[in-house]
Amino acid sequence: xxxxxxxxxxxxxxxxxxxxxxxxxxxxxxxxxxxxxxxxxxxxxxxxxxxxxxxxxxxxxxxxxxxxxxxxxxxxxxxxxxxxxxxxxxxxxxxxxxxxxxxxxxxxxxxxxxxxxxxxxxxxxxxxxxxxxxxxxxxxxxxxxxxxxxxxxxxxxxxxxxxxxxxxxxxxxxxxxxxxxxxxxxxxxxxxxxxxxxxxxxxxxxxxxxxxxxxxxxxxxxxxxxxxxxxxxxxxxxxxxxxxxxxxxxxxxxxxxxxxxxxxxxxxxxxxxxxxxxxxxxxxxxxxxxxxxxxxxxxxxxxxxxxxxxx
Amino acid sequence: xxxxxxxxxxxxxxxxxxxxxxxxxxxxxxxxxxxxxxxxxxxxxxxxxxxxxxxxxxxxxxxxxxxxxxxxxxxxxxxxxxxxxxxxxxxxxxxxxxxxxxxxxxxxxxxxxxxxxxxxxxxxxxxxxxxxxxxxxxxxxxxxxxxxxxxxxxxxxxxxxxxxxxxxxxxxxxxxxxxxxxxxxxxxxxxxxxxxxxxxxxxxxxxxxxxxxxxxxxxxxxxxxxxxxxxxxxxxxxxxxxxxxxxxxxxxxxxxxxxxxxxxxxxxxxxxxxxxxxxxxxxxxxxxxxxxxxxxxxxxxxxxxxxxxxx
Numbered sequence: 001x002x003x004x005x006x007x008x009x010x011x012x013x014x015x016x017x018x019x020x021x022x023x024x025x026x027x028x029x030x031x032x033x034x035x036x037x038x039x040x041x042x043x044x045x046x047x048x049x050x051x052x053x054x055x056x057x058x059x060x061x062x063x064x065x066x067x068x069x070x071x072x073x074x075x076x077x078x079x080x081x082x083x084x085x086x087x088x089x090x091x092x093x094x095x096x097x098x099x100x101x102x103x104x105x106x107x108x109x110x111x112x113x114x115x116x117x118x119x120x121x122x123x124x125x126x127x128x129x130x131x132x133x134x135x136x137x138x139x140x141x142x143x144x145x146x147x148x149x150x151x152x153x154x155x156x157x158x159x160x161x162x163x164x165x166x167x168x169x170x171x172x173x174x175x176x177x178x179x180x181x182x183x184x185x186x187x188x189x190x191x192x193x194x195x196x197x198x199x200x201x202x203x204x205x206x207x208x209x210x211x212x213x214x215x216x217x218x219x220x221x222x223x224x225x226x227x228x229x230x231x232x233x234x235x236x237x238x239x240x241x242x243x244x245x246x247x248x249x250x251x252x253x254x255x256x257x258x259x260x261x262x263x264x265x266x267x268x269x270x271x272x273x274x275x276x277x278x279x280x281x282x283x284x285x286x287x288x289x290x291x292x293x294x295x296x297x298x299x300x301x302x303x304x305x306x307x308x309x310x311x
Numbered sequence: 312x313x314x315x316x317x318x319x320x321x322x323x324x325x326x327x328x329x330x331x332x333x334x335x336x337x338x339x340x341x342x343x344x345x346x347x348x349x350x351x352x353x354x355x356x357x358x359x360x361x362x363x364x365x366x367x368x369x370x371x372x373x374x375x376x377x378x379x380x381x382x383x384x385x386x387x388x389x390x391x392x393x394x395x396x397x398x399x400x401x402x403x404x405x406x407x408x409x410x411x412x413x414x415x416x417x418x419x420x421x422x423x424x425x426x427x428x429x430x431x432x433x434x435x436x437x438x439x440x441x442x443x444x445x446x447x448x449x450x451x452x453x454x455x456x457x458x459x460x461x462x463x464x465x466x467x468x469x470x471x472x473x474x475x476x477x478x479x480x481x482x483x484x485x486x487x488x489x490x491x492x493x494x495x496x497x498x499x500x501x502x503x504x505x506x507x508x509x510x511x512x513x514x515x516x517x518x519x520x521x522x523x524x525x526x527x528x529x530x531x532x533x534x535x536x537x538x539x540x541x542x543x544x545x546x547x548x549x550x551x552x553x554x555x556x557x558x559x560x561x562x563x564x565x566x567x568x569x570x571x572x573x574x575x576x577x578x579x580x581x582x583x584x585x586x587x588x589x590x591x592x593x594x595x596x597x598x599x600x601x602x603x604x605x606x607x608x609x610x611x612x613x614x615x616x617x618x619x620x621x622x
Contacts, residue, residue: 021423024437036438041437041438041439041440042437042440042442043435043437043442043444045437046435046437071419071423071426073417073419073423073424073426073427073430074423074426076426076427076430076444076445077426077427077429077430077435077444078430078435078444079394079398079430079435079442079444079445080391080394080395080398082430083390083391083394084391087390087391105417105418105419105453106384106416107416107418107453108382108384108416109481109482109483109486109552110483112332112382112384112385113384115382115384115385115387115388116384116387116388118388119384119387119388119389119390119393124354124357124388124389124390126335126352126353126354126356126357127347127352128352129352129353131353131354131390133354133387133388133389133390134390142416142418142453142455143455143489144453144454144455144478144481144489144490145478145481145483145485145486145489145490146483146485146486146487146488146489146490147485147488148483148484148485148486148488149483167455167456170420170455170456171420172420172421172456172457172459172460173459174456174457174458174459175420175456175457175459176457177457177458177459177508178454178455178456178457178501178504178505179455179456179457181494181495181501181504182494182495183492183493183494183501184492184493190489190492190494190501193489193492194489197488241420
């Protein structure tokens with residue numbers, strides 16, 4: 001899967017993943033009104049407006065980007081109708097040829113992790129029938145329970161050409177509370193210890209670019225740590241949140257890429273899906289504002305990577 | 312909420328939580344056949360059999376136990392129909408007067424954690440309508456992202472009388488891979504550091520028994536660590552998985568309780584919901600086997616606690 005993701009990043013010359021994290025206040029009134037007219041002010045109505053919105057975003061920019069990352073929490077808070085919208089969003093994005101990263105951050109003991117693996121990247125068996133369920137291409141996972149919580153995903157990953165990103169150094173301001181704790185004789189921060197494990201876990205899953213299907217989440221909000229991790233995890237691809245609304249600039253995250261300008265995919269959610277509301281794109285249609293935001297981000301990243309290369 | 316849980320444990324004289332983690336192979340044939348006849352071998356059919364099964368378990372034992380803990384992964388792998396069964400299970404168990412612990416192990420950055428908080432213990436607002444969604448009484452959370460991933464649950468917890476258990480020392484054999492790493496100058500295991508944070512985070516949420524609404528998950532499979540944590544976290548209530556199928560005995564987990572015999576609730580899943588298939592309960596009906604398994608566990612825990620008290 002990592003090869004497919006990198007192929008697509010290179011083909012579109014754009015290491016951007018759009019975070020499909022809808023909120024009611026980000027959705028144009030006419031989309032909401034239509035949904036609420038049909039379903040009332042219900043969870044169904046909200047979920048319907050999410051789906052209309054996501055499809056409009058995908059229709060606007062899927063030729064420009066390699067991947068999308070729907071954050072399942074945004075859907076889960078709208079219950080069963082929300083999760084139906086999540087599932088349909090995944091399906092629609094895949095139909096558009098995009099790699100879909102399900103931002104689920106699941107984690108549990110082995111027998112339970114197996115159920116998450118089945119539900120998100122595997123297939124569920126009922127009698128002699130077999131059903132893909134949420135069926136994202138890649139998922140995010142949390143490492144607190146160790147390899148036992150990750151391993152159950154491996155057979156499904158291999159069999160169905162899927163991938164994962166494991167939380168390493170997250171983008172939130174207080175992520176260091178646990179992740180920066182200094183560990184062992186070497187006094188390495190926990191995120192480095194976790195990073196090295198991720199690199200090792202991915203060893204059997206390396207593809208043609210040298211990167212593995214077992215990636216790491218490395219927040220753009222920590223430039224130095226990103227640069228360090230890039231050096232010590234040469235075969236680990238990074239999913240980089242934190243650009244834009246969370247405060248990180250393109251320069252901050254340039255260190256997450258290697259000398260060839262690959263090695264990371266950068267997420268933006270509000271910066272893209274909320275572009276139509278931004279004063280910066282005033283006067284543009286929903287479609288044009290969204291496209292322009294993607295093009296601006298692409299250019300911003302390209303410039304920062306070019307500058308980093310020249311140094 | 313912790314007061315309500317402890318009140319109920321004391322009233323029923325039973326610190327047992329039944330893990331409602333259905334699997335198709337644990338469900339009696341007649342329940343499955345009925346569901347598959349109605350829905351075919353579909354996700355809907357499987358989910359329907361889960362719900363029938365859970366209701367039968369709840370009908371059999373809800374007078375004997377204070378709480379149930381549905382593991383959401385078991386439902387999530389059956390997609391939207393599975394999650395409908397989860398939601399209906401929560402509703403039915405609450406109707407029976409039980410405290411429902413949603414074993415969801417969610418975690419994310421603050422703005423996203425807020426969405427999980429809303430969906431699981433809060434209410435979702437659509438227009439002027441407000442909907443409780445999954446609406447468990449308590450949830451399990453993962454600490455890897457720090458307090459920022461926990462805090463968004465606090466206002467909902469307070470407003471709606473809810474609670475949480477944060478992963479501290481999990482029951483899986485390899486949980487120590489991350490959790491036992493020695494941290495800082497004091498070379499304390501990470502789970503101790505996390506445990507102390509949980510104790511501190513819970514300080515504003517203490518109830519009449521001295522325990523807080525911010526509990527910890529402490530695996531029964533680590534007796535010494537449980538005993539240590541009980542001592543250094545005097546105000547933190549423990550959710551204790553690992554008894555029975557995962558190998559821990561009542562003696563192993565006695566140290567998770569304080570001298571008054573409170574301080575923990577012990578989970579059993581397969582040992583109870585799979586009792587009807589066990590040779591130990593051969594000849595008993597589904598209902599009687601389930602009840603007997605609960606009564607046996609209750610007796611087993613009481614004896615171990617009595618022995619620990621005498622020492």
